[in-house]
Amino acid sequence: MxxxxxxxxxxxxxxxxxxxxxxxxxxxxxxxxxxxxxxxxxxxxxxxxxxxxxxxxxxxxxxxxxxxxxxxxxxxxxxxxxxxxxxxxxxxxxxxxxxxxxxxxxxxxxxxxxxxxDLIEKKAIEQAYDPVKEMFLPDRFIKGECPKCHAKDQYGDSCEKCGATYSPTDLLNPYSAVSGATPIRKVSEHYFFKLSxxxxxxxxxxxxxxxxxxxxxxxxxxxxxxxxxxxxxxxxxxISRDAPYFGFEIPGAPGKYFxxxxxxxxxxxxxxxxxxxxxxxxxxxxxxxxxxxxxxxxxxxxxxxxxxxxxxxxxxxxxxxxxxxxxxxGFLTVDGEKMSKSRGTFITAHSFIESGLSPEWLRYYFAAKLNNSLEDLDLNLNDFIARVNSDLLGKYINIASRSAGFLVKNFGGKVLASALNNPLLVNLRERSKEVAALYEQREFAKTIRLIMEMADSVNIFVDSNKPWDIAKQLKASDSSELRHELQSVCTVTLEAFRILSIYLKPVLPTLAKGVEAFLNIPEMHWESVHVPLSEDRPINPYKHLMSRVETEMIDRLLEANKSSM
The missing domain is CATH 3.40.50.620 (HUPs)
Known part of the structure; x- marks a missing residue:
């Protein structure tokens, strides 16, 4: 590229x-x-x-x-x-x-x-015509018996049962899907783009x-x-169609439409x-x-x-x-199969919202599956629940929720400037070019994997430093050394969370706005990776940023789409 x-x-x-x-x-x-x-x-x-x-x-x-x-x-x-x-x-x-x-x-x-x-040519062609509706019929509006497998009620261009393709003239016992009348053949002049x-x-x-x-x-x-x-x-x-037709009339060709x-x-x-x-x-x-x-x-x-x-x-x-x-x-399948109204997996966008699911869950899941090829992708509903809850809640959001309270309660929400160049943070910032290259190449699945690997490294840092234990010790003994250690660990954790939020912002734009408000920072751009949290801008008390996907929500979604048939 x-x-x-x-x-x-x-x-x-x-x-x-x-x-x-x-x-x-x-x-x-x-x-x-x-x-x-x-x-x-x-x-x-x-x-x-x-x-x-x-x-x-x-x-x-x-x-x-x-x-x-x-x-x-x-x-x-x-x-x-x-x-x-x-x-x-x-x-x-x-x-x-x-x-x-x-x-x-x-x-x-x-x-x-x-x-x-000189790339437009007029030609006379024979087409199927509905004598009752007095209109030429597109292939999909002619139905009949498949000439290959003899399935009834198949379209004029292909059979949904055996997959055969054919001309409308090959259909057995054809009829108009508009009026039910038997089509007749009729000649009309059409306009062609001379691609040859x-x-x-x-x-x-x-x-x-x-x-x-x-x-x-x-x-x-x-x-x-x-x-x-x-x-x-x-x-x-x-490139032309005959009246009646809803569209734009071709210049200089009355009754003919694009x-x-x-x-x-x-x-x-x-x-x-x-x-x-x-x-x-x-x-x-x-x-x-x-x-x-x-x-x-x-x-x-x-x-x-x-x-x-x-x-x-x-x-x-x-x-x-x-x-x-x-x-x-590529195309989308649901649970490994073509979307189906009978199974409730032909899911409309509006029903997804009406069933109480967050649009950002789907944005994240699709991002985690998409690459820059023509490969099909599958929405596995059990995997959807597990991945959103594990990645977004367990790995990412959890980073902020585990440290913010200690910083607000003990230090008025102020970070420690000397901790903002911790080796973990230096490493996260250095990955910005790699993350950017993957986004630009539309390799979103690789992008998400890389970001979640970084989230894992942050969680390892938190688990190793145990801010909750430091806070407990600080409560028993108000030493300056413990205060410095707790503020330092929480600063590194929240700065890491901010960097990860920048990397996830194209996928989770609404959540990113919530992060900006929580951390009390300006709108995040890509170069913001290198502009760390400031002692002069205390973070706000942590508020719930995202909820879990529950199985009942998916059940409700499938049921809603079954009933909408």
């Missing part, structure tokens, strides 16, 4: 406005947020931009079913999504919508630039294999799609443009082809194709900047 710029635009994939945020989604937003918060602590000019993905047939049909307009639907869902992201401390600088005037303008601008570059053009192929071969430091797994997957020089593997991309996957990634720019206009930033300086800024996308591996082929090609030939890199992550 090349050195980071001091000006960085970061995005997560845009959640579709046709459903709730669940814990599988949260893997990505938490991963992104931790990275962004770390870089903010290093004083980078970094903007984290998000938006709801709002267009397409499913939105239109759901709004019809609820007897509301699509706009009313997406406005309602936007509020729900924003609530959930706020609950999990996802710190977007701006959270917009793809159904915005900025996005409409930019989508049209990019399309017209591609058209001027030699210019696009040459650019994408270089962008995916040479000039962009994609993850190894992503680079290999891209190689399968772009092929070797001289091969022609890329097909043209259908396919949702064209204007959705443009939504990154649309949302950022709205932010720039509110904050007097020069939008063009960030998106121009010669920009010196960085742009990083965090996505799930299932949408790698769109973000590493279609999106960079659109940008390149619309004379806009391409992504600096695309970071993909």
């Amino acid at each position: 090349k050195p980071l710029s001091n000006q960085i635009l970061v995005t997560s994939a845009l959640p579709y406005a046709n459903g709730q945020i669940h814990i599988g989604h949260l893997v990505e937003y938490i991963q992104t947020d931790i990275w962004v918060r770390f870089l903010r602590m290093q004083h980078k000019e970094i903007y984290y931009i998000g938006a709801d993905d709002t267009h397409g047939t499913p939105i239109m049909l759901r709004a019809q079913a609820e007897n509301i307009t699509p706009k009313e639907l997406i406005d309602r869902v936007w509020l729900e999504h924003k609530r959930d992201f706020d609950d999990f401390h996802i710190s977007f600088d701006h959270y917009g919508s793809t159904d915005s005037p900025e996005n409409k303008e930019l989508a049209s601008q990019i399309y017209l630039a591609l058209q001027n570059n 053009d030699p210019r696009c192929e040459a650019f994408l071969r270089d962008w995916t294999q040479v000039s962009t430091p994609l993850q190894t797994e992503a680079k290999n997957k891209m190689k399968e799609w772009v092929g070797e020089p001289g091969e022609s593997k890329l097909g043209d991309w259908d 396919y949702v996957w064209l204007d959705a990634p443009v939504g990154y720019f649309g949302s950022f443009k709205a932010f720039c206009e509110k904050n007097n930033l020069n939008f063009q300086e960030w998106i121009g082809p010669n920009t010196t800024t960085d742009m990083y996308h965090f996505i799930g591996k299932d949408i790698l194709y769109f973000h590493t082929l279609f999106w960079p090609a659109m940008l390149k030939f619309a004379d806009l900047r391409t992504p600096t890199n695309v970071f993909a992550h």
Whole structure:
């Protein structure tokens, strides 16, 4: 990974406005947020931009079913999504919508630039058509019998029972999922982005294999799609849909709309443009082809194709900047299995909060599992309870609770300056570059392991010096030597706790604020590691910083998600 710029635009994939945020989604937003918060602590000019993905047939049909307009639907869902992201401390600088005037303008601008570059072509294609609803049907809205295993009620592109993929025309006894009518075949003119053009192929071969430091797994997957020089593997991309459709009409093509996957990634720019206009930033300086800024996308591996082929090609030939890199992550399983509504493991973000669980528990657990690869990760609920209670309560919080009371009671909360260069503290501070490098590389699991190893060393120090025994002796004999020893041990312990809190702040931002208030210190930044506690700022009495996870909470969460089916 090349050195980071001091000006960085970061995005997560845009959640579709046709459903709730669940814990599988949260893997990505938490991963992104931790990275962004770390870089903010290093004083980078970094903007984290998000938006709801709002267009397409499913939105239109759901709004019809609820007897509301699509706009009313997406406005309602936007509020729900924003609530959930706020609950999990996802710190977007701006959270917009793809159904915005900025996005409409930019989508049209990019399309017209591609058209001027002779990269848009009109073709007649045959599609499934619902004669009752008088609309063309996307593959997922055609159902029927699987041609391979003969399972009933399977989608038009794949069978959920045997895993076979096929064309909607291969389905046996097909029917419209919208009206139940038998689809007919009908020809329509569609607009295609000519991804097979030699210019696009040459650019994408270089962008995916040479000039962009994609993850190894992503680079290999891209190689399968772009092929070797001289091969022609890329097909043209259908970027239009027929009315009725909820979306943006294509300029100069009445009754034709941009396919949702064209204007959705443009939504990154649309949302950022709205932010720039509110904050007097020069939008063009960030998106121009010669920009010196960085742009990083965090996505799930299932949408790698769109973000590493279609999106960079659109940008390149619309004379806009391409992504600096695309970071993909794996899928989430729960207790080793796919999330399931029947087992209550298809867990929504809101139910997690409503069941009384702390969002920072999940942030910590995901951080402890995440690395910079495309590997899947598992939320093992028993391990979740054990790890949060053991690591955060037993190893980390326990450090403060074991020493703060002695310092407040015996020394008015004042630390001992001469103890602040104890070898243990020198060692903890020296690890800051190592911790920072792991955060920057998105190796969060390694980061957490390193921090917990440091916490272990602090607990060994506390157990070896036994401040409770010193305090007991001091009560019996008020000697200056014992006072000095007790104040010294408590000072080292609380300074170590402060350093660990800095290292954990990107993961546990709300807890970090509580630590700042407890220790009576300014807002912690990365360089704060080298600015120790001060005799002139006595710490405050210790207050409860975090509670334990109880098994009953998990039981309540699973039950809540079973009943919400």
